[in-house]
Amino acid sequence: MSLESNKTLAGIGAILVAIPFLNLIGIILVLIAMNGLADYYHEDGIFRNALYGFIFGIIGAVAIIIVIMMLVIGVAFVSPVAAPFIGIGLFIVSLIVMYIFSLLGAIFYRNSFNILSQKTGEGMFETAGLILLIGAIIPIIGEVLKFIAWILAAVGFFSIKTPTTQVSAVAPPPPPQPPSAPPVAVPGEKKYCQYCGTENKIEALFCQKCGKQMIGQKET
Ligand SMILES: [Zn+2]
Structure with a gap:
């Protein structure tokens, strides 16, 4: 996939992560795009850290389900x-x-965002990673911060500069200036007849007084 497709996929994924019940689909889209971005920037850490972040999220979710099952079974027996x-x-x-x-x-997602920030020059990822971490530290209210973090990440993904815009930003070298016209051909200048010394126009072929052929050299 091209950089353009990866950043669009990641941007859409990050928005979905912020939406309840769609966050699993969103995070999978982000992971796929992060894999592409890691390839593009030759930086494996972008994908690896995001993957660890995802795995810890899954382990957390599975652990909750197991604990709830134990709770139900335990209370029954x-x-x-x-x-x-x-x-x-x-x-x-x-x-x-x-x-x-x-x-x-959140720590691993933040690592991924920090590397991405360095590679893309988009400071938005660093901000998103920090807010995500703070959101994970603060219980309950932190959920709002996580939402904001993923929206900021989406903005970051959509703002990644593609190399085509970078190339077009560099102006091509200006074309070489055409050589200036020879001074003899400049109208309005004067030349003098080599036979009688009469002043003639620069373009004159024959002397206006004696009628002899002008050699064409300028004598000012
Ligand atoms: Zn003359």
Whole structure:
């Protein structure tokens, strides 16, 4: 894929990440595009870090599902007296697991964005990565920051300069100036007859007084 397709795909993907329920599709699109961008910039870290970020996000999600399943099974089989304590315990564990993996994921996404920022010269990626990390650190309110971070990342992707615009920005060298006309042909100048010394027009072929042929050299 061309740089143009990769940046468009990544931009659309980043917008989808910001939208609930579409974020998994979005992150997969971003990953595919990041792989293309890593190839384009010859920087494997762009894709590798984004992939680690994705994997930690998936592990976090799977861990939550497992904990919820344990919760359901546990409550069903243990004594009614102990059940609430086990339930609360598992709930807290699931929150901690989700928090840690979300944070790890954000750290790797930020690494990817930082490398991308260096390679593309788009400072927007660095800002997006930082806001994403802060969003992962702050519980609940952080979700709003994550949303903003992915929108900023989308802006960054769409703003990546393609090499065609970079090439056209460099002006081609100006064409060489045509050689200036010989001074003899300049109208309005005067020359003098070599026989009688009469002043004649520069373009005159014969002397206007004696009628002899002018040699054509200028004598000022
Ligand atoms: Zn003459």
